Amino acid sequence: MATDGRQGFLEQATVGAEPIESPVLPSETKPAVSALTEQVGFLRSRARVIHDDVDSLHRERAFVDWNNQTNQRARASIPGMLNELADLGFAWRDLARLVGVSVPAIQKWRRGQGATGENRRKVASLLAACDMISQSHGIQEIASWTEMPLRDGVSVTPMDLWAGERIDLVFDFASGHVDAEEILTAFDPDWRERYRSEFEVFEAGDGQLSIRMKGQ
Amino acid sequence: MPHDLEYPSGAAGSRWDGLYRARGAEVVCHRPIVTGDVFSKVTVQSIGETKTKTVIVIQHPCAPRADGINLHRRLLVAELRSHSVIPVQDWITGHYAKMPLPDLIPTVTSGKRHQAAFFDEPYLVERGALELDSRIACLSLNGVNLLLRRWVHHNSRVVVPTSTYDGQTSPSYEEADLIEEWCEARMDIEVRQAAAEAVAWLREDGGGGVTRQQMLREPQSRSAVRVQMRSTIRTLRSSDPG
Numbered sequence: 308m309a310t311d312g313r314q315g316f317l318e319q320a321t322v323g324a325e326p327i328e329s330p331v332l333p334s335e336t337k338p339a340v341s342a343l344t345e346q347v348g349f350l351r352s353r354a355r356v357i358h359d360d361v362d363s364l365h366r367e368r369a370f371v372d373w374n375n376q377t378n379q380r381a382r383a384s385i386p387g388m389l390n391e392l393a394d395l396g397f398a399w400r401d402l403a404r405l406v407g408v409s410v411p412a413i414q415k416w417r418r419g420q421g422a423t424g425e426n427r428r429k430v431a432s433l434l435a436a437c438d439m440i441s442q443s444h445g446i447q448e449i450a451s452w453t454e455m456p457l458r459d460g461v462s463v464t465p466m467d468l469w470a471g472e473r474i475d476l477v478f479d480f481a482s483g484h485v486d487a488e489e490i491l492t493a494f495d496p497d498w499r500e501r502y503r504s505e506f507e508v509f510e511a512g513d514g515q516l517s518i519r520m521k522g523q
Numbered sequence: 524m525p526h527d528l529e530y531p532s533g534a535a536g537s538r539w540d541g542l543y544r545a546r547g548a549e550v551v552c553h554r555p556i557v558t559g560d561v562f563s564k565v566t567v568q569s570i571g572e573t574k575t576k577t578v579i580v581i582q583h584p585c586a587p588r589a590d591g592i593n594l595h596r597r598l599l600v601a602e603l604r605s606h607s608v609i610p611v612q613d614w615i616t617g618h619y620a621k622m623p624l625p626d627l628i629p630t631v632t633s634g635k636r637h638q639a640a641f642f643d644e645p646y647l648v649e650r651g652a653l654e655l656d657s658r659i660a661c662l663s664l665n666g667v668n669l670l671l672r673r674w675v676h677h678n679s680r681v682v683v684p685t686s687t688y689d690g691q692t693s694p695s696y697e698e699a700d701l702i703e704e705w706c707e708a709r710m711d712i713e714v715r716q717a718a719a720e721a722v723a724w725l726r727e728d729g730g731g732g733v734t735r736q737q738m739l740r741e742p743q744s745r746s747a748v749r750v751q752m753r754s755t756i757r758t759l760r761s762s763d764p765g
Contacts, residue, residue: 398700400544462686504684506683
């Protein structure tokens with residue numbers, strides 16, 4: 308471990324917003340391998356900072372595009388937008404959850420009863436997100452994708468991320484740039500424990516679904 | 524955590540809303556009767572007498588119908604009574620013999636606004652006693668899962684996570700949603716006839732030798748069934764001479 312002021316250098320350099328300090332050149336008494344390690348460590352830190360910056364930029368750009376597409380989508384009527392979402396295969400109860408209203412509210416809007424501007428924008432934003440995820444990330448059958456668990460054995464889906472107001476994580480998951488476990492941790496640090504179950508659903512002898520302890 | 528009883532998630536101000544699919548005037552008569560439906564003024568069978576109660580259906584979602592359409596002759600329900608709001612932390616540590624139903628009647632400000640189902644006050648009801656126009660609330664899927672979790676724990680002291688219940692209850696709940704949607708679109712015929720039509724359609728092959736009803740068991744197939752159903756409804760509407 309260096310004791311000439313370089314201690315903690317790597318830790319400092321990994322912070323995205325912090326300037327990266329240049330490595331201090333090795334003294335003549337230091338072995339060359341140590342200097343090389345230091346240089347590579349510096350490059351690694353720099354790459355990490357660039358990676359974080361590009362991540363942030365990518366997210367910002369996605370949100371700008373999403374906002375623009377939402378404005379375009381919001382030109383349509385609410386019943387028209389809801390019908391388009393229905394034709395993608397969404398359940399009304401899921402649309403209600405994603406927009407943050409009750410199922411009866413969605414049913415009223417379908418029949419042409421007015422919604423607030425804020426809610427109209429929420430419906431448009433959902434449709435715009437579906438457009439972006441399908442077109443930019445090649446996701447097929449978008450409604451079914453939103454019902455897919457992020458990871459085996461964990462029931463959290465992209466729909467849960469959206470309903471939990473973590474749309475950034477929905478885009479991250481769709482892009483494939485971020486690991487599912489990383490997304491789950493960002494969404495709920497206790498996910499491993501919270502979604503653990505000793506039980507499983509199985510088809511019983513009468514053809515109905517039942518619940519039993521795992522491993523039986 | 525998985526071995527604790529759970530409480531509804533969400534922000535404090537709107538937490539209870541997530542328990543319900545519909546309340547009061549929001550409840551529609553063309554939704555099939557399912558677990559978690561609340562009825563008022565129901566004649567229940569007690570020992571040697573009948574009583575009139577507000578009740579919640581606690582029969583398991585798979586169990587109310589033998590043939591998919593007609594309710595069993597008798598159904599299991601639990602009595603509802605007014606109850607003060609039970610704070611979420613107390614859902615975990617106590618009140619094990621109850622399913623709290625806060626804000627069940629949000630239009631009133633009296634004590635009747637908040638209710639609870641009492642599992643130690645179960646009754647049987649004749650199917651004819653559950654009049655659709657006396658249904659005052661329907662639970663959400665999450666509400667049904669929480670109800671089953673507490674009801675099963677009350678009877679067996681076994682705690683099964685709601686996420687596991689969801690895998691078992693969501694196909695039936697999805698089916699009820701689709702039947703409701705079908706009946707809403709077929710307002711030109713009687714509800715009972717429309718429901719039978721919907722069930723018959725769900726029992727048809729949805730592709731690959733699997734019925735649509737079976738497809739609903741797999742969350743990844745559900746959106747395909749919804750798309751097929753909406754397309755069928757459009758076709759029925761366009762071919763309707765009226």
